Amino acid sequence: MTTDWKSITLTLGHSPDPDDAFMFYAMKENKIDQHGYKFEHILQDIQTLNERATRGELNITAVSIHALAYVLDKYALLPSGASMGDGYGPMFVTPSTEGLADDADDEARKQWLLGKKIAIPGLMTSAFLAAQLYLGKGFDYVVVPFDEIFDAVKSGKADVGLIIHEGQLTFANEGLKLVLDLGEWWKRTRGGIPLPLGGNVVRKDFPPEVRHELSDILRESIAYGLKHRHPAVVHSMEHARGMDVPLADKFIGMYVNDFTLDYGDLGRKAVHQFLKEAADAGLIPTIEHLEFVE
Incomplete structure (x- = not known):
């Protein structure tokens, strides 16, 4: 018996962040043709979505x-x-960089960080994997929800915070100082390729033609937001913690751009290299085949 996928509501998981809200604005507000498909938008933090994906709970996430x-x-x-x-990309921030020279090189920053307890936003986040590639497996960390990392650092629960999302633009307002930007480090030391942080996936039990249709809908939603930027940014402000419209617009521009419309050859190369280095370092299982919906 063939499933009529348009007769059921598909679950669509994404983070409660301005960049994701921007991406899915056109779908949420019915600004584009969704070809008869119905979607339930489920907003949860990325670590929770990662965990749900391991169980295959969401249709798209x-x-x-x-x-x-x-x-x-x-x-x-x-x-x-x-x-x-x-x-x-993800940043190490701290209230005090005492003992670390302003012109310290990567190795000196690494050794300084290895003497600290670091608050990380989740064991399956790309931020944590990038941190392990930089620091090695054995650094001292505590898992803290991403939106509580500032408080964890300022309260002394951790010495350093590994921040993601809008914290990359607002950490100075919290009285914190940058130790290292992992995205800057990665691009500088990997021949100019970007650091791949997040993506959207679709369940493989959809027939190929359904996967292609869903892929087209999501791409059209992103393209619509980029074409109608101001209303899409305004829509995203509900999730712009601590940001005004110009700052939210800047953050969205960092993570919703040409790479978001399509990885392209460079983006695909970045994903493969990131995961290969992690597998070679024994941090993740070896990936035999990484399937893109084409």
């Missing part, structure tokens, strides 16, 4: 690129929806 290593038996990566850190 945002995931960390790190999490792909654990969900590719159930999901294929969509060609649109990428969050790329193109010279920027």
